[in-house]
Amino acid sequence: MTTPPRTASDVPHAKDMPMLGLGTWQNEDPEQCAESVRTALDMGYRHIDTAQAYGNEAAVGDGIEAADVDREDVFLATKVWIDNLSHDDVLATTEESLEKLGVDYVDLLYVHWPSRTYDPADTLAAFDALAEDGTIEHVGVSNFEPEHVAEAEEILAADVFANQVECHPFLQQEELRAACDEHDVELVAYSPLARGSVFDEPVISEIAGKHDVSEAQVSLAWLREQGITAIPKATGHAHIEDNWLSLGVDLDDGDLERIGRLDRSDREVDPGFAPW
Template identity: 70%
Template sequence: MSQDSQTPESVPTADGMPMLGLGTWQNEDPDQCADSVATALEMGYRHIDTAQIYGNEAAVGRGIEQADVDREDVFLATKVWISELAHDDVLSSTEESLEKLGVDYVDLLYVHWPAEAYDPEPTLSAFDQLVDEGKVERVGVSNFEPEHVDEAIDTLDAELFANQFECHPLLPQEELRARCEDAGVNVVAYSPLARGKVFDVPEIQRVAEKHDVSAAAVSLAWLREKGVTTIPKATSEDHIRDNWGALAVDLDDEDVAAIDAIDEREREVDPDFAPW
């Protein structure tokens, strides 16, 4: 399949979630953010990821509105920040997110981190309420370790749909991915290119040369082979298109094994309040 032949229908999905999306972290210029979202949607992307703390929900909503794509065809996700995780704050801050995004519902709402105001019972009961009210289609968590995933599953009435965390060839997260798979929880990888560090890894460079594609495309294809959804951040049309081109990359067993064998480890996101 050539890059030009890819369509939204050709994007693999995980329980209805397109496995390649556009991340918007640090896409803070409102016009640039709106344009990048619109560009991605016009190109064929159907999964857009944002968060309250990114400060760009309004711009993301404007980008969705700009694109010639029906709202119901866009898988839209946002995240509740750690200061807003008390029960009533989840409800009020999500209402604000919906207003900023200009939508009646989001397809997926995440707990951004199990930190600060997070308390499983009151926090997750608010998420359940939002599902019951039709304002949230699916419940997710982000940066949850295996024990937090288990606790969330036991606490929620709704199904736990996804866990979003940093994952890439330099941080493959085998244990956490396996726990999510066993529990039927989809994995969504943020920073899937390790903030560009994958570009300098010889094993990835060799696979990229073999397929005549970018190191970014190889890394995204490797994650897809692992059943992981990716949401690489990109602002320029060239980068958005290059990531889209990863869908046309078919890695063979030798390629996957070569990337699996990388022993370098690098975590890019490691705040003081992280649970690990």
């Protein structure tokens, strides 16, 4: 194990996006959510991820305001829900998201899923408009398969900055990673700890013991070694700090090879409206 970053500027970046962020899915208690965000930012995190569907954008905004960090130093991402993907609804609900977050812009706005009211030309035209007027810095997509990424690249005037998908040692997404690399699209991993399943995997536990770190740190370090940004959800100080310490973990080639053999295509998130 090496020393974790001493300052936020030392955190590895994918383009201008910090490669470790705080996920807030299912962090629904307003006070807890705000405190989690404040704790993470004051610890050194500079990437916060939320979504309209999480119901916590206002709490996330409260946490950002409470932290001793300037807004412009925070990479803030949210997502437009699948009921709100018609052109005018994208514009209207994004404005509502900004009001809840208490900000003038977001660094990254995602199409949450290519589903329900998603119409590529209609939806993405609204994202282009938001990018053009400075409401959003980057356009993102989430849960897109390779064909959806390619289609979005064809339609958008802006670049597709990132595709946020489930990714962890048991769902390594090699085909999708290759497709995103082809289009210069960053991959952002949600559920990077497979909803805790990594703690029960002997191989990961053995590697964690070897480096005297947690299984979570091993999994997050593995993702970083693949060039993948991770946004693990954490609420309490101890878990937020444990994830942060993953930035100081260096896995060797043998570790990476063993984890690479764990790919089982195990999905933790698989709703009926998913595109796969």
